Amino acid sequence: MFESVQYWDPAAQFVLFSALKILVVFGATLTFVSLAVVAERRVSAWIQDRVGPNRVGIPFTNIRFLGLGQMLADGLKFLLKEDFTPNYVRTVYFWLAPAITLIPAFLTLAVIPFGSTLGNPNNRMVIANLNVGILYTFGIVSLGVYGIVLAGYASNSKYPFLGGIRSSAQMISYEIAMGLSVIPIFLLVGSLNLGDVVGYQSGGLHTWLVWKQPLAFFIFLIAAFAETNRLPFDMPESESELIGGYHTEYSSMKFALFFLGEYANMIASCSMMVTLFFGGWTPPWGAEAATTLWAGLGHVACFLAKVISMMLLFIWVRWMLPRFRYDQLMDLGWRRFIPMALFNILVTAFVVALWQR
Amino acid sequence: MPPLTDLLFYVFAGLTLACGLLCVVNPFSRNPVTSAMFLVLTIVSMAGLFILLHAFFLAAVQILVYAGAVMVLFLFVIMLLDLREEERRRIRTFSLGTGALIVVVVAGLLVRVLSGAVPVRPTGLGVEGHTKILGRILFEQYVLPFEVLSLLLLVAMVGVILLSKKDMK
Numbered sequence: 001m002f003e004s005v006q007y008w009d010p011a012a013q014f015v016l017f018s019a020l021k022i023l024v025v026f027g028a029t030l031t032f033v034s035l036a037v038v039a040e041r042r043v044s045a046w047i048q049d050r051v052g053p054n055r056v057g058i059p060f061t062n063i064r065f066l067g068l069g070q071m072l073a074d075g076l077k078f079l080l081k082e083d084f085t086p087n088y089v090r091t092v093y094f095w096l097a098p099a100i101t102l103i104p105a106f107l108t109l110a111v112i113p114f115g116s117t118l119g120n121p122n123n124r125m126v127i128a129n130l131n132v133g134i135l136y137t138f139g140i141v142s143l144g145v146y147g148i149v150l151a152g153y154a155s156n157s158k159y160p161f162l163g164g165i166r167s168s169a170q171m172i173s174y175e176i177a178m179g180l181s182v183i184p185i186f187l188l189v190g191s192l193n194l195g196d197v198v199g200y201q202s203g204g205l206h207t208w209l210v211w212k213q214p215l216a217f218f219i220f221l222i223a224a225f226a227e228t229n230r231l232p233f234d235m236p237e238s239e240s241e242l243i244g245g246y247h248t249e250y251s252s253m254k255f256a257l258f259f260l261g262e263y264a265n266m267i268a269s270c271s272m273m274v275t276l277f278f279g280g281w282t283p284p285w286g287a288e289a290a291t292t293l294w295a296g297l298g299h300v301a302c303f304l305a306k307v308i309s310m311m312l313l314f315i316w317v318r319w320m321l322p323r324f325r326y327d328q329l330m331d332l333g334w335r336r337f338i339p340m341a342l343f344n345i346l347v348t349a350f351v352v353a354l355w356q357r
Numbered sequence: 358m359p360p361l362t363d364l365l366f367y368v369f370a371g372l373t374l375a376c377g378l379l380c381v382v383n384p385f386s387r388n389p390v391t392s393a394m395f396l397v398l399t400i401v402s403m404a405g406l407f408i409l410l411h412a413f414f415l416a417a418v419q420i421l422v423y424a425g426a427v428m429v430l431f432l433f434v435i436m437l438l439d440l441r442e443e444e445r446r447r448i449r450t451f452s453l454g455t456g457a458l459i460v461v462v463v464a465g466l467l468v469r470v471l472s473g474a475v476p477v478r479p480t481g482l483g484v485e486g487h488t489k490i491l492g493r494i495l496f497e498q499y500v501l502p503f504e505v506l507s508l509l510l511l512v513a514m515v516g517v518i519l520l521s522k523k524d525m526k
Contacts, residue, residue: 093390132488135417142425146397149432153390161436168433172426192488 013123021127025109032307033263034071040315042067047319078256086155086249093154098250098257101147105264107140112271113195115281115300116289124289125281125300126195133194134186137272138179141227144265145171148229148236148246151258155249163245166326167236170226173333174233178223180341181216184348185209185276194275201279204286210277215344217277219337224269226333228262230314232321233329270310271303278306362409369405376402389435393428400424414488 008016038053045052056069085094111133115125130136145168152164186192188209189200201207210217226233237245247258274280281303290296324332380395400423407416495503 130413132413132417135414135421139417139420139425142421142429145425145429146394146432149429149436150390150394153432153436165433165436168429172429172433175426 017123018127021125022110025114025127026106029106029109029264029267030260032267033260034075035068036263036266036311036315037074037259038068038071039311040318041070043312043315044319047316075256078253078259081252083252083254086157089156089249090154093150094249095254097147097151097154098254098261099147100150101144101261102257102264104140104144104147105261105268108137108265108268109271111136111194112268112275113198113280114271114303115296116287118290118293118296124195125296129193129195131191131193134182134192138175141268142171142175144227144261147258147261151250152246155246157249159242159244160246160248163236163242163248167229167246170229170233170235170329170333173330174223174226174337177219177333177337177341178227180338180345181219181223182276183341183345184213184216187345187348187352188212194280197276198280198282202282202286202288204282205279205284207286208277208279213277213344213348215340217273219341219344220273220276222332223337224273225314225317226329228265228269228314230262230266231318232324234323235326235329238323266311266314267307270307270314273310274303274306278310366406366409369402369409372402373399373406390432393431393435396431397424397428400428414491 042052042054044050052067053070054067055064056067056073057064058069085091110127111130113124113126113129117124128136148167148171149164152160152162152167155161185197189197191197197209201209225231229236235245236242237247242248247255250258281299283299283302287295287299290299376395376398380392380399383391383395400419404416404419404424407413407419
């Protein structure tokens with residue numbers, strides 16, 4: 001069955017493999033999102049010395065599976081709840097906003113190399129091997145703010161509106177710090193292609209860019225917290241001030257889409273960090289592109305393990321740190337991180353110009 | 358059947374024109390937020406046209422800068438100002454006249470440029486090395502205009518700081 005694919009037209013092969021990759025990445029991301037929600041609840045419970053949702057397993061039996069059935073139960077709850085639309089909202093935007101939040105998160109994943117190959121050197125494990133990969137990512141990430149802003153606007157009520165305004169200011173500010181923080185990486189690598197960035201780091205643990213660019217990683221990590229609206233920077237939805245922020249008026253599946261969007265964004269930025277700073281799919285002892293199916297699957301597993309570790313870091317930070325004040329957030333973004341990132345670019349540029357070329 | 362790229366060109370060109378038109382003269386709504394969102398769609402479909410010309414860098418920057426940053430700020434300002442009276446405002450003769458004048462001038466310019474242009478197929482550079490080539494051209498051939506432009510931006514920035522500072526110390 002699989003042998004005959006080799007004799008197809010290259011274009012047809014490309015379409016088939018791309019479609020397969022898109023399906024797999026999409027499915028894997030959705031699964032990861034629901035796992036992340038359960039993980040978030042369990043980890044937060046451990047941190048706060050509670051038990052957490054550990055009951056739901058297979059119905060009518062005593063098999064609990066660490067409470068992993070919770071993700072199905074959560075999903076069902078969201079689907080079956082009443083989808084209520086308040087009658088004073090701006091309907092078109094009210095319906096569009098959740099979708100606009102979710103789409104960019106998934107689009108970002110298209111350029112992330114999540115593995116080397118599965119044996120065939122012509123079929124790389126990345127959906128779109130773009131030469132401007134990182135610019136594409138930042139472009140799409142910057143579109144993500146529309147969903148939140150429009151949700152705040154469409155809800156036509158004060159708390160969502162404040163959430164939307166806060167979010168747009170916050171995301172624009174931290175996008176600049178984030179964009180500036182990765183420039184040194186590309187000065188070192190000499191290419192905007194994410195595959196080349198991984199290739200640069202394929203020599204093993206000591207070649208990972210996080211050792212050469214710790215400042216860049218630090219800025220990127222904190223900007224990622226702000227971009228994904230996670231604590232300590234979750235001002236757009238801070239419960240104690242804005243009830244639920246931009247999604248106050250949303251219920252049922254539309255609310256769930258915002259939720260999915262937040263976690264999909266988290267996965268996207270974790271994958272980005274793994275690719276830029278932690279060697280992508282390469283194992284810590286270094287590796288060339290895989291030549292066999294099993295080695296290829298091992299690389300994918302390595303990538304997933306790194307992404308999961310980053311996700312756990314995100315969850316850990318959320319439950320350990322208190323929320324910033326809004327002026328502190330702006331101060332940190334504009335007056336600390338942007339000068340720091342500029343300084344980092346200058347130093348790296350000098351080092352590259354003097355020693356590497 | 359025309360090649361896929363030609364088909365995509367007509368799709369993106371049509372989208373650009375339609376969204377641009379809906380941004381300015383939308384018969385269904387005079388809501389400034391709707392106009393801004395159509396402008397975002399115009400910018401995104403123009404990025405699609407750039408991709409068809411193999412200008413990937415330009416397309417990415419177009420989305421990053423215009424759709425991602427400039428338009429978000431537009432939206433931000435529209436929301437803060439809460440331009441509700443904009444929905445009821447009548448069309449003024451003066452603005453209509455100026456608009457028509459600008460359209461005529463720009464259309465004239467476009468016709469002049471297009472009549473002198475030689476149609477060239479995008480050279481098949483593929484996805485390789487575009488950014489590097491662009492950088493070389495910017496910093497070697499056009500370094501003076503580039504620096505002058507950045508100076509212009511600096512002037513604008515200084516101006517903004519001057520205007521927003523209430524009392525000078």
